[in-house]
Amino acid sequence: MLAERQEKVSSLVCVGLDPLEEKIPECIIGGSPWSRVAFHMNKIVDATADYACMYKPQKAHYEAIPDGQSALQSIINHIHNKYPDIPVFLDCKRGDIDRTQRQYRIAHFEIDGVDGMDFNPYMGKDCMEQLVDKEHLGRAIVGLCYTSNPSARQTQDVKLADGRFYWEFMAETILRWAEELGVVENAGLVMAAAYEVKKGSGEIFSWHLSRCREIVGDKLWLLIPGIGTQGGFVKETVKASFVGFGSIVISSSSAIIFASSGLNFAEAARRETIKLRDLINQYR
Amino acid sequence: MLAERQEKVSSLVCVGLDPLEEKIPECIIGGSPWSRVAFHMNKIVDATADYACMYKPQKAHYEAIPDGQSALQSIINHIHNKYPDIPVFLDCKRGDIDRTQRQYRIAHFEIDGVDGMDFNPYMGKDCMEQLVDKEHLGRAIVGLCYTSNPSARQTQDVKLADGRFYWEFMAETILRWAEELGVVENAGLVMAAAYEVKKGSGEIFSWHLSRCREIVGDKLWLLIPGIGTQGGFVKETVKASFVGFGSIVISSSSAIIFASSGLNFAEAARRETIKLRDLINQYR
Numbered sequence: 001m002l003a004e005r006q007e008k009v010s011s012l013v014c015v016g017l018d019p020l021e022e023k024i025p026e027c028i029i030g031g032s033p034w035s036r037v038a039f040h041m042n043k044i045v046d047a048t049a050d051y052a053c054m055y056k057p058q059k060a061h062y063e064a065i066p067d068g069q070s071a072l073q074s075i076i077n078h079i080h081n082k083y084p085d086i087p088v089f090l091d092c093k094r095g096d097i098d099r100t101q102r103q104y105r106i107a108h109f110e111i112d113g114v115d116g117m118d119f120n121p122y123m124g125k126d127c128m129e130q131l132v133d134k135e136h137l138g139r140a141i142v143g144l145c146y147t148s149n150p151s152a153r154q155t156q157d158v159k160l161a162d163g164r165f166y167w168e169f170m171a172e173t174i175l176r177w178a179e180e181l182g183v184v185e186n187a188g189l190v191m192a193a194a195y196e197v198k199k200g201s202g203e204i205f206s207w208h209l210s211r212c213r214e215i216v217g218d219k220l221w222l223l224i225p226g227i228g229t230q231g232g233f234v235k236e237t238v239k240a241s242f243v244g245f246g247s248i249v250i251s252s253s254s255a256i257i258f259a260s261s262g263l264n265f266a267e268a269a270r271r272e273t274i275k276l277r278d279l280i281n282q283y284r
Numbered sequence: 285m286l287a288e289r290q291e292k293v294s295s296l297v298c299v300g301l302d303p304l305e306e307k308i309p310e311c312i313i314g315g316s317p318w319s320r321v322a323f324h325m326n327k328i329v330d331a332t333a334d335y336a337c338m339y340k341p342q343k344a345h346y347e348a349i350p351d352g353q354s355a356l357q358s359i360i361n362h363i364h365n366k367y368p369d370i371p372v373f374l375d376c377k378r379g380d381i382d383r384t385q386r387q388y389r390i391a392h393f394e395i396d397g398v399d400g401m402d403f404n405p406y407m408g409k410d411c412m413e414q415l416v417d418k419e420h421l422g423r424a425i426v427g428l429c430y431t432s433n434p435s436a437r438q439t440q441d442v443k444l445a446d447g448r449f450y451w452e453f454m455a456e457t458i459l460r461w462a463e464e465l466g467v468v469e470n471a472g473l474v475m476a477a478a479y480e481v482k483k484g485s486g487e488i489f490s491w492h493l494s495r496c497r498e499i500v501g502d503k504l505w506l507l508i509p510g511i512g513t514q515g516g517f518v519k520e521t522v523k524a525s526f527v528g529f530g531s532i533v534i535s536s537s538s539a540i541i542f543a544s545s546g547l548n549f550a551e552a553a554r555r556e557t558i559k560l561r562d563l564i565n566q567y568r
Contacts, residue, residue, distance in 0.1 A: 101344070103344035106348040108347075120404050120406055122431075123377075123436045124431075124435030126435045149382060149408060151413075155406060155407070156407075156408070158453060160443065160444055
């Protein structure tokens with residue numbers, strides 16, 4: 001579904017739908033906070049649907065609004081009904097013991113009705129295994145590996161006895177789980193975009209992406225956050241990770257959805273999405 | 285709040301409120317699934333309140349029921365209103381980048397209104413730091429360390445270059461974060477109960493608990509799952525981890541809340557809670 005969609009619209013851009021009540025454009029008035037959030041996001045979806053390969057609502061942003069689940073449901077339904085060939089991926093990073101992780105599978109795949117979700121692998125294979133539904137093998141299941149927040153380096157770059165970093169072990173382990181569970185085709189890893197190690201140094205770090213490709217080859221797709229307001233570098237990211245349609249998804253949220261708080265918010269979101277799509281396509 | 289409560293009722297037992305729609309006692313009829321779940325859990329609370337030091341609803345179990353948030357809210361309000369000195373701890377294991385983790389803080393501490401929550405530390409210090417609210421320092425913030433599911437051994441027992449296991453590094457790291465953030469008094473770790481390494485061998489493993497106490501001393505409290513249906517061993521658990529009121533909380537869920545599916549479900553839950561409390565107190 002993802003590769004097809006990417007090829008159809010020639011875009012690797014995923015629009016992150018992470019609304020904030022305080023950033024709803026001023027022109028959206030009336031109704032409850034959750035209904036304004038739903039209206040805001042649905043307008044963004046309509047404005048960007050021609051250029052997005054995926055939509056990625058982030059769960060916490062809906063949980064932090066009273067009745068936010070209604071907003072999330074409205075947005076997911078809107079995308080499914082109006083743009084049935086665009087996958088909806090829930091960014092929620094769940095990870096728990098077997099019977100609990102099974103409840104998350106029900107919550108997100110059955111109740112929310114999304115096409116994919118990410119998981120936190122710290123608690124082991126349960127976190128991936130329990131999300132697999134033998135009857136619906138097309139759903140994407142993506143494990144955190146190398147995340148884009150600077151403080152993650154403290155816990156993911158720990159050196160192991162065999163000389164590797166802990167995140168390298170995670171990449172290999174998640175691939176093995178996917179193989180054992182028969183879900184390689186739809187499994188992926190969260191891998192941060194290329195970034196400047198020291199701000200202003202001009203020295204761009206993308207080794208983690210090329211190293212990840214060495215470990216997992218082209219078997220897993222990479223969900224790449226950290227572009228946009230987080231300051232990732234598009235050229236180096238694409239060069240180190242792209243190996244064909246369906247191999248990477250580059251996600252941007254705030255830079256698109258909050259591109260303008262004025263009456264032109266939807267048009268501004270569309271413009272930013274096109275800009276990012278074109279920039280990525282230059283280096284593909 | 286926790287130490288006071290433990291001393292007052294002489295109990296280290298936390299009742300895990302992890303409802304399942306299919307296990308609602310047959311005598312609870314009418315209304316929607318969420319309202320039956322809320323009724324079931326509120327009756328369990330009333331039956332066990334004299335013997336519980338804490339209640340711990342697990343979020344996924346509410347997310348897997350349509351409108352489950354209404355059930356969760358009803359239960360939290362019920363406990364706060366009727367038993368204001370019993371802390372409510374949300375088991376949700378969230379972990380994300382800074383601005384997203386902040387949304388989870390709002391969702392759980394402000395909207396759900398719980399007194400504590402756990403976090404997944406894989407993404408680094410952000411996961412703990414963003415839960416700290418300088419104005420409400422009394423809230424418990426507990427990091428996953430050594431979890432009770434067997435598959436966690438694959439990812440938490442990885443050997444580091446310095447000879448330690450990854451979970452030992454996590455214990456030390458979470459303590460350091462708590463010190464840096466000034467929240468040691470309310471910080472804790474999730475540490476599995478003592479268990480039989482090979483089922484039926486009679487050989488009980490509790491080294492992880494005593495090793496954890498070596499690493500963090502009595503500075504952090506331990507939230508201990510894995511007793512009850514998960515087969516943990518009470519005596520060895522208490523001996524290896526208890527260092528005074530407020531130092532450990534032993535959690536049991538299914539064994540208490542599903543003790544009976546008959547008319548006597550509340551009475552059975554009370555009996556199981558008393559049984560576990562007394563067993564723990566024998567070894568304290």
